[in-house]
Amino acid sequence: MPNYTIHVNGKERFVTADADTPLLWVLRDELNLVGTKFGCGIAQCGACTVHLDGVATRSCQMQVSIIEDAKITTIEGLSDDGKHPVQEAWKELDVPQCGYCQAGQIMTATAFLKENKNPSEEEIRVAMHGNICRCASYNRIERAVKVAAEKMS
């Protein structure tokens, strides 16, 4: 199997994987970064969302062979201590129910808030609509994104 050098959470990581292996499984199986979740495998649910050069991206669709130049941030690399305003807002509003989709939700929200510092409710609802929460904690996610935006301004 070929070797790749990828840039994850500020570090260079060397991995051996088939060229078509999705970044999701490289993160989870090879690098033990299991915060990024598997939900559907077809970019429909958003559980596997990471940042690729700052852009929210579905890691289940990114083959390891084409991302060697990109800077990848996962939930583990968002902050050292959970003090990113989005993480703090999640905690303040006690957002999660089962919690499984929340890493993906947080990664979508952080990338979105970088682009839109003062989003309207409607903009939040549209920006977050690609992330499924089966427990339907949507009301709290929506409020938490708003609170995070206020913290960041």
Add this chain to the structure above:
Amino acid sequence: MKSQKIDNFSRRNFLKTSILASGGMLIGFNLLKACKPEAVMPVDIESLNFNDFNAFIKISNDGYITVFSPNPEIGQGVKTSMPMIIAEELDVEWSKVNVIQGVLDTKNFKRQIAGGSQSIRSSWDAFRQTGATAKQMLVNAAAIKWNVDASTCKASKGIITNANGDKLGYGEVVKEAALLEVPEDVKLKEIKDYTIIGQEIVNVDMDKIILGKPLFGLDYKAEGMVYASVLRPPIFGQKLESFDASEAKKINGVLDVITIGEKVRKYIQLGKKNWTFKLSETDKVVVIAENTWAAIKGKKVLSAIWLDDTKLESTEDHDNILTKILDTKKSNIRREDGNVEKAFSTADKVVEKTYHSPFLPHNCMEPMNFYADVTADKIHLVGSVQTPEYAAAVVADMLGYDVNNVHLEMTRMGGGFGRRLYGDFVYEAAEISAVIKKPVKLISTREDDMTTGIYKPSVKYRIKAALKDGKVTSYHLKEAAIGSNMYGSIPNFFPAGCIPNYKVETGNYKSNITTGAWRAPYTNFLAFAEQSFFDELAIELNVDPIQLRIDLLQNVKETDDKRIEYSGQRMEDTIKLVREKANWGETPEGVYQGFAAYYSHNTHVAEIAEIELKNGLPIIKKVTVAVDCGVVVNPSGARNQVEGGVLDGIGHAMYADFSFKNGKPEHENFDSYRLIRMNETPQVEVHFVKNNLSPTGLGEPGLPPAGGAVSNAINAALGKRMYKQPFVKELKKRNVLG
């Protein structure tokens, strides 16, 4: 403060303390014995060891408390709320409490199940007793140290004080306390004195969740572990004829391709099958690989021939089968009062409607997976399962081990919704490990989960009512289901006891499609049918729909029928609360309301949905909810459950469609199966009825009324009645939605 002596059961029978080698005090208690006062101890208390207990509290020398939460956490919040109850009565600061998921005790576990919204309800008394008893023992130990009467001492926030102003922390007396006799007469706090129960406490796993730490079954790894992907029959009931693994074996990382099924067949022959076991006898093909991706890829290129030993039913066939069941006279009568037929024959008007819902997959966000390591003398299992006790027992029997040699670790679950009550993926993982003699992680794809799993049964209800002199005089409901029928006390829910002539009957058809419990089993759709029907009756009778419910409830208030467990008074109070909070009937122009109320899982819920029309299309803007679940242990967690339950109910009523074509599911992932998303969700506003009654379930009861409230609001807005889920499909058919 008034002393509240609990004489239901003797604390000596369920609680025991000991000193820990590492310092500190360990309190073990048995939830079952505590919850069932009539239970007789099987052995002498003195000979019990800690294996006989299933819940523990550790108080360390520095006063820190560790609670080993015994019930599985599926997102319903018990890992937070159950320890809160202990901490309250123990009287310690919540910041000093650490919560750890308990390990399955296969020997003496009883109700270690997450299901039926029963975790809090069945443990409320036991947890309060345990906390209060431990506190009293600590106080007694301090009193002995000070040589004063224990009644002159007080304890609060982990500090014991006496009349002289002396102070001792819990940690300073644990050693002595552990050796004292367990007191029989302890005071429970009065609700007004609560400092933790009723507070907004954040989920105890919050930090791990927001930091992405390993937490769920899928995150678990062990040295030497391989990955397994299972090819199951594409049509329920098929049997494996042959397979070709040559392409799969060419894939990098694929280690082996094996079959499983033999152990399952042997287990079925044993005749010990319990209700969590739903596996068929067929062989399955399993790809063993070094990593998940290789396992998934390997399975994709397997080719297999499956034999049809089954009728290849399509959704249209199911539809006809259900109608036939409704039309036939043969059925199982579940409750009958008075004479419905006679009342129909003398009615001013008879209203009859039929409601239909499809099969539904659970779609937990964390796909089914499990870790198993079967070695010569023991079995180690780790993962997300709602019924750990049954899972361990089945695996032991299946592989011929003593259940005491099965060690099952529970992880946090990425959703349950009933799917994880059935341990098929545990049993498969265990058989795979037994065959390959290696630790293995079984992984499922979304497609595996959606097409080869377990479904909510497809159901039709026909409801008929007689109206005479402005009253509902007769009510007849028939349920037709593919799979099994409504269970337990559901036939005695509203409107049983409210209408003099009343009949509920059921019939079913056994298909090869595996069905099972799905969040709020049966009531999830029954409530929609019934509550839509009552809305129609109110319009027929020209009375306010809420007033109709309240009028009917008067008839059940004085009932001496023991089968009826819902309360007319509590339901009425709940309905009145939602009526007030939602400003029923006083909305601005262009806002349309729909009402529904339902009792399930011991909790009374009433909901009002509001719809606005945007370019003629209905937009659900808001749902106001009133809930009577007794004492609210953790308001934040409680609201979360209700918000989620309501949105889940709306999502499935509006969008969820699942069909079969020639025996095969037509939907296999979220591209063709629609779940509700944020831009489609209304705001949910939750209000709790305030009372001092014992807490009841919340994981499920918010869901059942949601579909009815929305359907009734749609009718108010558009004059279109919904009789079939999903509503979007119905609205499209009737040219409302483009």
